[in-house]
Amino acid sequence: MSDALDDILSQIPKKYFTRPKKLLKRLKLAYTVGVPPLLVVPMTDLLNESAGHSFHIGTPDPEMRRIASWIFTTVADDHPCLLAIITALWARSGREDLKLVGLLLANLGGVESAVNPWDIFYELIVGRQSLALEVVLEIAEEMARGGNVVPEDEELWNWAKCGKITHQCAVLVLTLRRDGELPKDLINAAPEGGELFERIRTRLLTR
Structure with a gap:
């Protein structure tokens, strides 16, 4: 029906x-x-x-x-x-x-012949002047839940080099990494964000 x-x-x-x-x-x-x-x-x-x-x-x-x-x-x-x-x-x-x-x-x-979904996400965020934190987290969480491996440090450093928004997004993506050491220098170097972003930064730095 x-x-x-x-x-x-x-x-x-x-x-x-x-x-x-x-x-x-x-x-x-x-x-x-x-x-x-x-x-x-x-x-x-x-x-x-x-x-x-x-x-x-x-x-x-x-x-x-x-x-x-x-x-x-x-x-x-x-x-x-x-x-x-x-x-x-x-x-x-x-x-x-x-x-x-x-x-x-x-x-x-x-999808056959599809590029890395994280690369597509990066291309979407790189041109934004502002972006709601909850949107980034929700999309990233869906991608991780869908089996897409969280980007390695080198790729996230490339994000960080492209501006404030992409650097902060790289930090948010790191919240999804369950194993291994986090790149504390990347997290520390991220531009200052709002209260929730700063709480996330602090939590990541103490892991």
Whole structure:
């Protein structure tokens, strides 16, 4: 038996996968499934203002994972198409868009001929002037959960050399490393961040 989300996704023409703007318009409609509008609006207005997202609908996690699974099922192993979708989602920067970026990157390593998902993530963050810490952590955690090995020190140093945001992101990625010694010099050298970032830095330095 189909449900509201299935109905919306099934009506999206496959040709829209080569037209990311049209696809994203339909995806925003899919995000609304199961979300009570009157209860969500005040929360999303506040979150938009504080985190810089273009929108925050409040889509439940199971629905987001179903949308990601549907995209993979539809696109199959068309890596350039997936990359175009990820890039468009990142550019629009809705809260659900960024959640979906994490889900897609997490599973991209299984796509034939795909590049390293961490390299794609780096390319996404390198041009940003600001980025919500929770977004970086959520995406990185999804990628690690998906079996993508946390980058080695050398790669993270390359991130660090490209600016404040990428350096701080490198530190956040290190929170996912479970074994081995952490590069304390990289952590110490990171530009000053907000209260939560500094707590994370302190915790890493005492490990």
